[in-house]
Amino acid sequence: MKTIVIVGVGALGSHVVQFARNFGARLRLIDFDRVERKNVLSQFHGQKTVGKNKVQSVQQVMNFLFGQKVEGVPHKLTADNVEQLLGGADLILDCLDNGEARRLIKGYVAETGTPCLHGALAADGAFGLVLWDEHFQVDDEPGGGAATCEDGEHLPFIAITSAFMARAVQEFLSDGSMNGYQVHPGGVIQT
Secondary structure, X not given: OOEEEEEOOOHHHHHHHHHHHHOOXXXXXXXXXXXXXXXXXXXXXXXXXXXXXXXXXXXXXXXXXXXXXOEEEOXXXXXXXXXXXXXXXXXXXXXXXXXXXXHHHHHHHXXXXXXXXXXXXXXOXXXXXXXXXXXXXXXXXXXXXXXXXXXXXXXXXXXXXXXHHHHHHHHHHHHOOOOOEEEEOOEEEEO
């Protein structure tokens, strides 16, 4: 059974996890952050999980709704633990909004040859990217990036982008193809 490591279970990652439940793969989730009330509006977290670690929240929801257990690592990805947390992955999904952590992932996959799919959202909900590592450039936004999940306005767009990320994983698992997608309100372009 393949192991898929999903780094970041916020806006993109929390939705990708629910779509990944039928992949027949072992899922390992990595995120140090806690669920805030505002996250419930755009992320796959419930009101009762506010204050819990996001990994533990998704574990609870996946078990309750689908009877599926997923491995959870409630820690921040750092240079000191990158090999330990990403080790053994057959596929890594980067669902982060943090340039420093994305660079750690890019360095790890370059060193190990592990396939990696990156997902990214524009803060205003106007654009989403689903790109394999060789086509993805880390883009640091000034001030650490703007949140895409403050008020729930972009939930449908977040879910659509997450669905295309899951589709790219499904295609990869099925036949090894590495399709990427550019998602915008006017449509989707396969890259």
